[in-house]
Amino acid sequence: MTPSYVALDVEIPSDVKQIEPIVSLVTEHCRKLHLSRRQCSLNIPVALSEALSNAIICGNREDPQKHVRLRATVSDTALVFDIVDEGRGFEMSDVSNDPTTEESIEAEDGRGVFLMRKLMDRVEQFKGPNNVVRLTLNR
Template sequence: MGPAPMRSPDSDPSPFADAASRFEWSVASDVREIDPIVSTITRACVDAGFPDQACRLNVPVALTEAMANAIMRGNEGDVSRSMRVCARIDDAMLCVEVTDEGAGFDAEAARAMCQDPEWLEREDGRGVFLMYALMDKVEMWCDAGHTVRLVLRRK
């Protein structure tokens, strides 16, 4: 599988219509922007009754990975570029989309890195792996920028 497809998955209508709780940010590419957004979404998951471990681990770590990738890889750490984050929580799931101004990357190659014998001693290369490990569904595509969609279903 190559880089992210060039459009949003057709089969999935906008996940942000009719959401019970909805959040949206457009911020500069600065890692200091990550923590407040993660805190807000995680708190909303706690309030919505998501399982404890999801609120302590899955949600904050996967969101941090998606935004760090967007800022440091997609936008190449250029603070003049922006990152857009849309989140919604409803009766079924948490859905978050993180969009940067980059051209995307080969997610399958990034995931496959964990099979490399040298992966264990590398400083980088765990972010994409963790997103897939901690979320129920991860999708990526390029449209006006590159978007990562994270979905965590209520259990």
């Protein structure tokens, strides 16, 4: 197994205004890891924003008493982001809509999970006491 280390482990309040600064911090770290320009400026910021936004809005219902934890683990082969909220979350496996169809293209919502799946190599959800969404991007 490839050795890995925790590059970042932070908690943010359930406020969507917190997303941009934390994503900016992560992408800065990613640039230092010499990931591709596209991974740093598209895949990671967009997928991470979607996951954090889901955690804050759907998971914690924007409750200021609740927090979202972001843990980033790095190995030679992959970056793994665990996004943990304190809510029940939503069932990601239920989200199978294709927002690119003629019927859905003009919908305002419904592209978040689609984008995470398109921009990451793996998107998983683990339910326990908390809701965990794990994003994996191969290096």
